[in-house]
Amino acid sequence: MMPEIGPVLVPAGEIQRKVRELGERITRDYAGQNLLLVGILRGAFVVLSDLIRQIEIPCEVDFMEVSSYGAGTTSSGVVRILKDLEEDISGRHVLIVEDIIDTGLTLSYLRRSLLARKPASLEICALLSKPARRQVDIQVRYQGFEVPDVFVVGYGIDYAGFYRNLRDIYALKQP
Secondary structure, three states: OOOOEEEEEEOHHHHHHHHHHHHHHHHHHOOOOOEEEEEEEOOOHHHHHHHHOOOOOOEEEEEEEEEOOOOOOOOOOOOEEEEOOOOOOOOOEEEEEEEEEOOOHHHHHHHHHHHOOOOOEEEEEEEEEOHHHOOOOOOOOEEEEEOOOOOEEEOOEOEOOEOOOOOOEEEEOOO
16 A cells, blocks of 8 residues: 655745756856766656756756665665666766755765766755755755655655656655
8 A cells, every 4th residue: 555645845836946046056057067967867857857957058968777765765775776877977077966865875875986987076966855864974066955854755756656746745644
């Protein structure tokens, strides 16, 4: 049985305003440079598709898919790369686009892995952050919203593959 969704944490209108603001900041910060956005599948595909339309400089997109959750609601702490980048990032300006930072373990691992490939710069953009769950310090240059320590769904974020299509971000009621 699927858990029910709970209250709205971040309404769709606020999400769109924040994504527009992030796109404007990224445009200013990377003016005159070619930017590679690296979307972390699957959760970040929605925010990435909205974000790239707000960025007004030349940019490319690539994707990585990683797993640390499986079908559960808590991170296992073990990160597996399921899909690696197609592009060579050496000497490139790279912006990781993530849906949510929870413990920070997955993003910390990804950051180390990508820095070893010698990009010109590597920054992080995350729509959501759960600081109460953080286990490692992660520097996020572009952050949308802080959310409480609850499992969230909607706007690309799922529970066992479901609820990605919701326009708002909701807390998930635990069974």
